[in-house]
Amino acid sequence: MQWDWSAVADFMPRFWDGVLVTLQALVLGSLIAFALGLVWAIAQRSALKAVRWPVTVITEFVRNTPLLVQLFFLYFVLPEWNITFSALTTGIIGLGLHYSTYTAEVYRAGIDGVPVGQWEACTALNMPRGRTWTAVVLPQAIRRVVPALGNYVIAMLKDSPMIATIGALELLGQARQFSAVTFQPTEPITVVGIAFILIAYPASLLMRALERRLVR
Amino acid sequence: MSAENTTPNDHANPAVDGSELIRFDKVTKRFGDNVVLDNLCFDVASGKHVTLIGPSGSGKTTILRLLMTLVKPDEGTIKVAGDYLTHEEKGGRLVPAGERHVREVRKSIGMVFQQFNLFPNMKVLRNITEAPVHVLGMGKDEAEERARELLELVGLTDQMDKHLSQLSGGQQQRVAIARALAMRPQVLLLDEVTSALDPELVAGVLDVLRDIAHTTDITMLCVTHEMGFARDISDDVLMFDEGRVIESGAPEKIFSEPEHDRTREFLSAVL
Amino acid sequence: MTDLTTGLWGLLFQGVWVTIQLTVLGAALGAFVAFVVGVARTNRLWIVRFLSGLYMEIFRGTSALVLMFWVFFVLPVAFGWQLVPMWAAVLSLGLTYGAYGSEIVRGALASVPPAQREAGIALNFTPWQRLRKIVLPQAWPGMIPPANNLLIELLKGTALVSVLGVGDIAFGASLVRNALGDSAPVYTIILVMYFVIAFVLTRGMRALERQAKANLGQAPERSRLFGKGRPAAATSTGGK
Numbered sequence A: 001m002q003w004d005w006s007a008v009a010d011f012m013p014r015f016w017d018g019v020l021v022t023l024q025a026l027v028l029g030s031l032i033a034f035a036l037g038l039v040w041a042i043a044q045r046s047a048l049k050a051v052r053w054p055v056t057v058i059t060e061f062v063r064n065t066p067l068l069v070q071l072f073f074l075y076f077v078l079p080e081w082n083i084t085f086s087a088l089t090t091g092i093i094g095l096g097l098h099y100s101t102y103t104a105e106v107y108r109a110g111i112d113g114v115p116v117g118q119w120e121a122c123t124a125l126n127m128p129r130g131r132t133w134t135a136v137v138l139p140q141a142i143r144r145v146v147p148a149l150g151n152y153v154i155a156m157l158k159d160s161p162m163i164a165t166i167g168a169l170e171l172l173g174q175a176r177q178f179s180a181v182t183f184q185p186t187e188p189i190t191v192v193g194i195a196f197i198l199i200a201y202p203a204s205l206l207m208r209a210l211e212r213r214l215v216r
Numbered sequence B: 001m002s003a004e005n006t007t008p009n010d011h012a013n014p015a016v017d018g019s020e021l022i023r024f025d026k027v028t029k030r031f032g033d034n035v036v037l038d039n040l041c042f043d044v045a046s047g048k049h050v051t052l053i054g055p056s057g058s059g060k061t062t063i064l065r066l067l068m069t070l071v072k073p074d075e076g077t078i079k080v081a082g083d084y085l086t087h088e089e090k091g092g093r094l095v096p097a098g099e100r101h102v103r104e105v106r107k108s109i110g111m112v113f114q115q116f117n118l119f120p121n122m123k124v125l126r127n128i129t130e131a132p133v134h135v136l137g138m139g140k141d142e143a144e145e146r147a148r149e150l151l152e153l154v155g156l157t158d159q160m161d162k163h164l165s166q167l168s169g170g171q172q173q174r175v176a177i178a179r180a181l182a183m184r185p186q187v188l189l190l191d192e193v194t195s196a197l198d199p200e201l202v203a204g205v206l207d208v209l210r211d212i213a214h215t216t217d218i219t220m221l222c223v224t225h226e227m228g229f230a231r232d233i234s235d236d237v238l239m240f241d242e243g244r245v246i247e248s249g250a251p252e253k254i255f256s257e258p259e260h261d262r263t264r265e266f267l268s269a270v271l
Numbered sequence C: 001m002t003d004l005t006t007g008l009w010g011l012l013f014q015g016v017w018v019t020i021q022l023t024v025l026g027a028a029l030g031a032f033v034a035f036v037v038g039v040a041r042t043n044r045l046w047i048v049r050f051l052s053g054l055y056m057e058i059f060r061g062t063s064a065l066v067l068m069f070w071v072f073f074v075l076p077v078a079f080g081w082q083l084v085p086m087w088a089a090v091l092s093l094g095l096t097y098g099a100y101g102s103e104i105v106r107g108a109l110a111s112v113p114p115a116q117r118e119a120g121i122a123l124n125f126t127p128w129q130r131l132r133k134i135v136l137p138q139a140w141p142g143m144i145p146p147a148n149n150l151l152i153e154l155l156k157g158t159a160l161v162s163v164l165g166v167g168d169i170a171f172g173a174s175l176v177r178n179a180l181g182d183s184a185p186v187y188t189i190i191l192v193m194y195f196v197i198a199f200v201l202t203r204g205m206r207a208l209e210r211q212a213k214a215n216l217g218q219a220p221e222r223s224r225l226f227g228k229g230r231p232a233a234a235t236s237t238g239g240k
Helices: A005-044 A049-063 A067-080 A087-112 A116-124 A129-166 A171-182 A186-214 B060-067 B099-106 B124-134 B140-153 B169-182 B199-215 B227-233 B251-256 B261-270 C006-040 C046-061 C064-079 C085-111 C114-122 C127-164 C169-180 C184-215
Strands: B020-031 B034-045 B049-053 B075-080 B087-090 B093-096 B109-112 B187-191 B219-223 B236-241 B244-249
Touching (some): A005 A049, A005 A087, A049 A087, A067 A129, A067 C169, A116 A129, A129 A186, A129 C064, A171 A186, B020 B060, B020 B219, B034 B060, B034 B244, B049 B060, B049 B227, B060 B075, B109 B169, B124 C127, B140 B169, B219 B227, B227 B251, B244 B251, C046 C085, C064 C085, C064 C127, C127 C169, C127 C184
Parallel strands (some): B049 B219, B049 B236
Antiparallel strands (some): B020 B075, B087 B093
């Protein structure tokens, strides 16, 4: 095995550029996933079948099909409908949409975990439905779901290299471009792989600690 | 070591002439700072039925768990039929026993647990035949034949092909007794076997055990709160308190004229 | 959609076959890795526990796509190991998802009450017999729902190989897209294809779970539209 430290040094400026793009995708993708997931979760508890049913179908469909193909769909099909985004924006939307179907399940479990008595008390106090959600149910549910949401952020981090396939220059994209120029794939790809472990492992330890503290 | 702790040899076990099947020698067991057994010595002669009584937390169950090698002693040695249980002799020194040695000595011991601990992934019959076939190497037909006899003994012949979830607690415990006997143990350890049962199911289980006690020569070590049962089957009763044997003797003596205050207090609380 | 000729449909169905092969082989390797690593993590020797834990953290820590790039581009250059693309893909998928699976196996083994192990000792079973005859059969039904989630993740993960030139569904789709010059129909079709495969897999796993529970004498639970045991709340020990 040959290892060329000078190739690592040459790669580092691009590496940091890639880190920035990866983090950008992760933060914005997470925000979309958190918000949209909550919409799905509340819609699935709607009294109207016409709301519940389509939402269930959409979320099951998105969750059970590959993110990669969804990214291609967004990247190639949207322009045909005259909607054009940059590769990175498309990637962020794809990540956020895909993971919103996971966070929806997390919220659902959190909401189910709020005792029925809480809902009944709100009815007894004649609280409006919106107030019931924002003042009683969600505050109790959110606390329990924080670690699970965190775990999906970590999972999203590990799926984020997929947006390189539509041309976003995050970590893997930078590594590919670098090796295409220098014909040295070993160093950049290895460095990127290790970088993911170095970010994901402490993050998952943090989530396990949070889980112990917040859940139960 | 207290004087009381050595006395059991004198009267609890008349047979100190070398026919003892189980010998605890200065056994100490701690869980953290809590000394559960304190320098304990006692013997059980072959064929005897010994009942351990005493307040909870006094170390009775730990004795059974030590014998079954579910926990290891911190100090001291245990011998079963003349062999060290958790140690073996190598080059004249005692070293912690390997798995092979432990399994060889453990062969002669069977145990019935408070919570039955039957295997839910097997039906009734297979719970009983599994170990004879795969541990003793018995033929499948022979093991099933024997299992049927044992199920008859415990009165469950018609439950043979059922799942455990279809059985009552009392029935499950009787299956567990049959399972232990199927291994033809020399020693049977009974760990509060009726404590997890509904009151109306207790008698059926105790009847089976009485039957076994009176018709076989299996040595029994029994931890129980059923004093009537203890009186019926025991040759000796050992009273435990704070990790020590404070009194021992024939059941008639212990139950009618205990010498020790703690024994008297304990008995008046449970009888 | 009428523009799709028989030949183009053929490309897609060839892709379906490759995707199924990748899923089955990847799952087989993944299950093997999951059991070996999961059992090793309960070993009484600390070094065995440490090494199996290290394996899990490394392969769960890195990105599946980055690992795949590494196997495809770095292994041949750095070590001179040139694998057939199909096998390189199966290897990357199996090693990655096996690492996630090992956590399912370990968790399920740990959920079997210690009293069962004690009963096994009391009947003088060997440690291996205790694992095989007592602990594993009881742990097995609990493994199936999270394993199903992981299997769906694996199925979705197989799409990654298209980036590396293995002819799966997603790869077939890119060929068809080039031929048609129109993206919407073909990507809609293959998303539905993936969904159908996922649905069939989930139904199969549900049947397996019912059977496993029946063997323990437990009643099966009623399922929702798309199979119940979804990752209701993913924990750090769950899949994904």
